[in-house]
Amino acid sequence: DVKVTQSSRYLVKRTGEKVFLECVQDMDHENMFWYRQDPGLGLRLIYFSYDVKMKEKGDIPEGYSVSREKKERFSLILESASTNQTSMYLCASSSQGVGYTFGSGTRLTVV
């Protein structure tokens, strides 16, 4: 089974802090994705990557950046955390032609 591991299940950070969310997959998937999920808004795509060192903006990239230095790792960075970034963050990976496998999510609270 594909495993997608997110480094933290719960995080509490202060406004203005730089926050790193890490995601690692163990099945050599080319594609990796970061979503946030909020009640009533569903899953919204923040950034995605189809290859090492490659990144593309999703629907809501503002306030976020990403890094993919190695194929298995895709990091989401909140440059200066704000309270409206309090959310559940979900990482996913996939290979061509198949569905996504999600990590277990990171519930981030910014205070």
Place this chain on the structure above:
Amino acid sequence: RKEVEQDPGPFNVPEGATVAFNCTYSNSASQSFFWYRQDCRKEPKLLMSVYSSGNEDGRFTAQLNRASQYISLLIRDSKLSDSATYLCVVRGNAGNMLTFGGGTRLMVKP
């Protein structure tokens, strides 16, 4: 108009009932279709793919109507453990991007 639309529910049904969810999608060139299940405070997990000819997996039946651009999921003999949110998911004709519906919440009562 959202790319993938679902009735958010909740659908409240008794154990043993049959329940059906529909989902519509706007991109007629969409290539692949899936249903995902998401339990409360957990990540979405693939429930089943949806094939053009329709497919069944135990108590679950998925159907695709390309002409009308909708997908359905039928659950027979509902169990308490079926209580979850069901996400309709569509892959477009370019790249590997999936588009998620907002989900339909199902609550199965004793």
